[in-house]
Amino acid sequence: MERQLDVSELEAPEPLERILDALADLPDQDWLKVHHRRDPHPLYGMLRNMDYHWRTVSHGPDSFDILIWPASFGPQPPDAASPPC
């Protein structure tokens, strides 16, 4: 199931903290969709260390969606219509 998190109204480093907290509480079969106002480059190294995959979609200079899922799901982003089993 997709969990959503909006960190676009938070100042650094709160967005990173909230994302890491959300990932720590994420149930096994779920993934996270984060809405951010910037492309969070520092997050990506952390995700790599934690065995997560991610995909970032830019909707403009101040709007980004980052889909984060465990590496165990495979390299392709999970689809809300057909969740990983």
Add this chain to the structure above:
Amino acid sequence: MLNTAGLDLANTPPISLSLRFFLAAPLFALTAGVLLAAGAETALLSRWTPTALATAHLLLLGFITPIMCGALLQILPVLVGARTAVTPRTGAAMVMMLGLGVALLSAGLGLGQRWLLLAGATLAAGALLVFVIKIAYTLFTSSGSSPVRWTLTLAVSALAVTVVLGLMLVGVHSGWLALTAGKAWTDIHLAWGLAGWMGLLLVGIAGELIPMFYLSPPPPRWLKRGLPATIIGLLMLLPFTTLLSGNRLLPVAVTLGILLLLGGFAVSSFVRQACRRRPRRDASLGFWWLGQAAIVMAAIAWLLRAPETLVGVLAIVGAGMSFTTGTLFKIVPFLSWYHLQTCKMKLRRTDIKLPTMQGFIGNRAVGWQLASHSAALLLLSLGTWLHTPTIRAGGVMLAASALLLWFNLARAWWRYRATRRLLLSGDRQAEIS
């Protein structure tokens, strides 16, 4: 003890790389303060006195530039996702070369010793040109078309031009190069350094860091792209209008244009900061306000033909030092937190709570720093009119403020090291606030 040698910190270089630049910088501001206090009788009689020249280089090359270089090394991965091609060994060599170079260069200017000036300029130019090449390589090989990449490319190009012009002036001073209109070339060197290198870098960094840390609206994209290009265009016109046109009004018009653009950016930054989405008391923002106000006051002072030394004090101590100190108080805590957080995740030390950003440098400490720096700026500005006692007091305050800054940075570094040791230790019950 756990080994973190294989820790993937993605594109971010070790924090120690930048901290060497940051910890070296206050020592030059301290020296500048002592120099102003000791030579207060003549220091600011004109911008050409040996003390004024030495002090300006100590502050611009010894304080502002290393902080900007160190910040760029850490900020580039955060802003454009590119790893800087500067290794810790190269970084340490650059700090040594730049530090020694600035010390010799300033001594050469202060004492009128050509060989000191030459040795210092060669060392400092060598360090800065290596930096320019490394950063330019990083910027050109990074992907994406973010406006900040464009602004930083122009700022680093301006640094290269400033260094080359500086070397040219040292050549003239040493009698190796014959050049007419030496004062005009010095003005061009100064304009490229202040408006090109310092101004554009601050426009680029402020446009990203202030929205990131203070939640103010970002500058519009057209401003981020158009302003740096226009300033560089005007700076390129400056030598032609100054040396070739024969028209005295043209260089004044070009300089006025640059000042209006920077002043306009400062005013528009004030307006955006007033529209912060979550306004809260944060003393570090005071450095940005002070810097922005100093830019506007420097432009007004220049227009009103106030003493050149006042314009210099406002531009260097008021704008340059305020912006760089304000930047330090956000990026040092952020990077400390980020590096520790990465370490914590990798080691899975969920039992240890990391200090918050305020835990590295508290708001109260930043407030004292702001007060001492503002007092130094006020005293030195007044000193350009009231002379000796005020300049002496300003020099002492500048030195005290530099010492306080060094102490604040060293304390943050100590806190970082202590927490990192804890993360690497086997004591999983330990908890730090």
